Amino acid sequence: MRDLAAGIRYLGKGQRWVARHGRWWGFGLIPALIALVLYGAVLTVLALFSGDIAAWATPFADGWGAPWQGLLRGLFVALLFAGALLLSVLTFTAVTLVIGDPFYESLSEQVEKDEGGCPEGADRPLWREIWIALCDSVHVLLRAAGFGILLFALGFVPFLGQTVIPVVGFCVNGFFLAVELTSVAMQRRDIPVRERLRLLRGRKALAVGFGTPVVLLFLIPFVAVVLMPGAVAGATLLVRDLLPADEQEPEEMRAQAPQPGY
Template sequence: MPAAPVLSGPQYLREGLKLVLSPGLRLFVLLPLTVNLILFVALIGVAVQQFGGWVDAFMPSLPSWLSFLEYLLWPLFVVLVLLMVFFSFTLLANIIAAPFNGFLAEKVEVVVRGEDHFPPFSWAELAAMVPRTLGREARKLAYFLPRAIALLILSFIPVLNLVAAPLWLLFGVWMMAVQYIDYPADNNKLSWQDMLAWLREKRWQSLSFGGITYAALLIPFVNILVMPAAVAGATLFWVRERGAEPVTKPQP
């Protein structure tokens, strides 16, 4: 039986993790894991060196008689920088790993449905997915960047930047649902606009899945395994919430 809508996200992510650890799917997880690990190590190195400067850049300049507020505001701006760094890491990792994630979503769908409508694995098939999946990632960037830039500008405006961190968090939760559920949607030829419309119809389920994925990705080292688990969980979300539909292989 499906979970209640608001609680369905943790269930999908948990089941997705079990799927990617199963013997039949481990092979398709190795490449995304490697990409994640390399990027994570690089991000940690850069963040350790630059983090303090980034926080100082966003902190507003206060007159001396209000200097005591710096101790109250500093944690908020630490959170703001963490959210922005996390966004950058996730965005870059998903762009690089997009073909592998799309292929993983395809194989998870085969396992979940028990029907293989996709051709058998070949490196040629994987290579053929690259232009399509990267094109879809470019579409996500076009959706993401204007909104992220607006939030970034808001982050520099005194007083208004106090709401930047919660807005980044809410936007991040939504983008996690968009990012990962788009893989099975794209594999099944659902257009970008139709995919967004479908997610809005499933708003609470989508936010539930995006929220648990976002939270798990914020945990160091755990987040290395979360990306493939989220791809598998999003595919489960697609199959169960969308209902049994014929699977067709998109032409590259």
């Protein structure tokens, strides 16, 4: 319970940090707004062509009379749009982090400087940083999708599927969202994605306490845009306390450091 409460506090600390640094909050809004426009455009196109998609996907209903054809295709459109909205919520953070890699890297560095020192990141070109962030996000999303399929199947279990499974689902999504948000500070330390997952699995309650409230808040329209800068700031503070002092420097720099006795 202590770690769970600590995770929630990190989210609050991050939001307070950006509230005290309004310029950085505005700076961090830019990639989230870009992602919001992209998602809005895709969902608008989907809404415009959803009827055609429903007709294409249900050719067996072409000869059905009213009202059954309309009910079937209306249900298909509703499920299609609901699935698209859920996918948008699950992928919004990953897409925003990839789009805003240089933005959130700068914001995260400033948070660390305010906290007493920022580790110097590995010397890589911007395109390489974005490529690593994209590959890491795909890796995390594939793992999350595996759990999502399992939880979807368990959702058909009577009683458990309507009570316990949704709660577990939010916690699982919260854990993976915490992995995504901490990736900015972790990547600066040159910690590979599998090691990030191992570190956060060792403190599951901390990751769930931080990520699950973010998942719930991100379900509210436009809230994800407003809270994104503070979520990155809070994740940076979490990483600083999660890692031992000797792991704060990037792996490449630790490897180059002189060893005792030499």
